[in-house]
Amino acid sequence: MxxxxxxxxxxxxxxxxxxxxxxxxxMDTAKAAIGDLAGDERVLITAGGDRRxxxxxxxxxxxxxxxxxxxxxxxxxxxxxxxxxxxxxxxMEESGAHDIMAALPVLPxxxxxxxxxxxxxxxxxxxxxxxxxxxxxxxxxxxxxxxxESHDNGSEITDDIQLVEADGGRIxxxxxxxxxxxxxxxxxxxxxxxxxxxxxxxxxTAQMEAQTPVPDIRTGTGFDVHKFGDGSGPVxxxxxxxxxxxxxxxxxxxxxxxxxxxxxxxxxxxxxxxGSHFPPSEARWKDAESGQFLSFAAERCAARGATILNLDxxxxxxxxxxxxxxxxxxxxxxxxxGISATGSRSRPPPPKVWASPAAAKALRRRRQPHxxxxxxxxxxxxxxxxxxxxxxxxxxxxxxxATLGPxxxxxxxxxxxxxxxxLLPAAALALGGNWLLEIGVVIACIIxxxxxxxxxxxxxxxxxxxxxxxxxxxxxxxxxxxxxxxRWWLAAxxxxxxxxxxxxxxxxxxxxxxxxxxxxADDVVAGVLAAALLLVVQIMMTGATG
Numbered sequence: 001m002x003x004x005x006x007x008x009x010x011x012x013x014x015x016x017x018x019x020x021x022x023x024x025x026x027m028d029t030a031k032a033a034i035g036d037l038a039g040d041e042r043v044l045i046t047a048g049g050d051r052r053x054x055x056x057x058x059x060x061x062x063x064x065x066x067x068x069x070x071x072x073x074x075x076x077x078x079x080x081x082x083x084x085x086x087x088x089x090x091x092m093e094e095s096g097a098h099d100i101m102a103a104l105p106v107l108p109x110x111x112x113x114x115x116x117x118x119x120x121x122x123x124x125x126x127x128x129x130x131x132x133x134x135x136x137x138x139x140x141x142x143x144x145x146x147x148x149e150s151h152d153n154g155s156e157i158t159d160d161i162q163l164v165e166a167d168g169g170r171i172x173x174x175x176x177x178x179x180x181x182x183x184x185x186x187x188x189x190x191x192x193x194x195x196x197x198x199x200x201x202x203x204x205t206a207q208m209e210a211q212t213p214v215p216d217i218r219t220g221t222g223f224d225v226h227k228f229g230d231g232s233g234p235v236x237x238x239x240x241x242x243x244x245x246x247x248x249x250x251x252x253x254x255x256x257x258x259x260x261x262x263x264x265x266x267x268x269x270x271x272x273x274x275g276s277h278f279p280p281s282e283a284r285w286k287d288a289e290s291g292q293f294l295s296f297a298a299e300r301c302a303a304r305g306a307t308i309l310n311l312d313x314x315x316x317x318x319x320x321x322x323x324x325x326x327x328x329x330x331x332x333x334x335x336x337x338g339i340s341a342t343g344s345r346s347r348p349p350p351p352k353v354w355a356s357p358a359a360a361k362a363l364r365r366r367r368q369p370h371x372x373x374x375x376x377x378x379x380x381x382x383x384x385x386x387x388x389x390x391x392x393x394x395x396x397x398x399x400x401x402a403t404l405g406p407x408x409x410x411x412x413x414x415x416x417x418x419x420x421x422x423l424l425p426a427a428a429l430a431l432g433g434n435w436l437l438e439i440g441v442v443i444a445c446i447i448x449x450x451x452x453x454x455x456x457x458x459x460x461x462x463x464x465x466x467x468x469x470x471x472x473x474x475x476x477x478x479x480x481x482x483x484x485x486x487r488w489w490l491a492a493x494x495x496x497x498x499x500x501x502x503x504x505x506x507x508x509x510x511x512x513x514x515x516x517x518x519x520x521a522d523d524v525v526a527g528v529l530a531a532a533l534l535l536v537v538q539i540m541m542t543g544a545t546g
Contacts, residue, residue, distance in 0.1 A: 101169030220268030418468025452516030477527030
């Protein structure tokens, strides 16, 4: 596949140099892939970086100093017609094109575009003015290098054309070609093979081999077991909270399904196991929800250029019953792994499938994923880079905000501990003036809604007890109306906890609001009720002393 793209560029008279940018660990693979072409003095191979922009910079560094134009092409589009290269060069060199900074091939959008949210159509996007961008994309070398040198290296670049757009540069388009089909899934091999056999392919376009290439498909198997503990449920299975009279003994939330799936994915990637990534010896993973583990494993998969094709699950237990929760498990696993629900299948066994006495003492889960590793080698210059772990880090920040770090995992009574943890920062704010505490309440409420939403989405638990940022906000509201005196603060603490635990009518109504809004609202209302009662007491005391 790589050789086809390299050969297509070398055959064009406008090409002075071809730079192949590959992952550092696959340099030898890239050299072997282009075969005898590696001996051409115009061909250079260099290592890319962790991100797209790092790989592009590496390619630009090897571009000829006197080159006026540079093209960036994705090797996943191996059927590159010579006419596309000619058209792009012409668009940059034709009369009056001196202010054109870039050009790219574009195909019209022929399908009707729908806006979709939660598997429901929310609207139709007009096709007028829309196009499907392809590669190669061509740029004025000096201009592109200047844009990369001035670019904030902290932000992610997903498309080089975007840099030119942001700079206000003019961008030309030429008619695209259906043969520039991009290889993104195993089924695309058959499509590319058919396109390569088309008699209309112009002379000079590299032909695909007669035999369709075989993708690197790997299968991993994971297994996990947790015994039942002495406490009461619920139990977490495949990201779903299931009512049960027994809990599972575990360092984290004990989700055997997600743990086994993580091990299967790590195994397919030859990337250790769940224990090496999330050691049970570390306190920060105590009672941790396992959804973040699976999301991390899926992101490691993507970072290696792999696609999860299918997930299969078998649960061996007599109880709890799995059938009523099967669809919820399937949807949950699919959401965490970033795949379609039809690619994740939860299969409960027949009744009494494991009839030994041990069935009542432990839960076992066996998971088997299939992963396809796609080539990440790019011709001339890269147009894609592996995703890194920043998404997982961003999510973990919000999870830590929701639980106030380790506070929400303290047992028993995490809510009370959350209220207690709110006192010290409240005192620090109050010393600077009550207005600081008021601002703190507003910020805590805004952050709390999003943090609670993210925690719920990745734990599968509504209003989880470990989310205590709502207690912080409610406690601060109760403290707003009292002087900075330990006796009044103790009264505010006790009253807020009372309203939060007893949940009188208004608090219970607020709790019914959806998502993170409901998580925060009930504690805000509890804080308001506590503050109102404290104000009444202060007024009565003032009247009595007057």
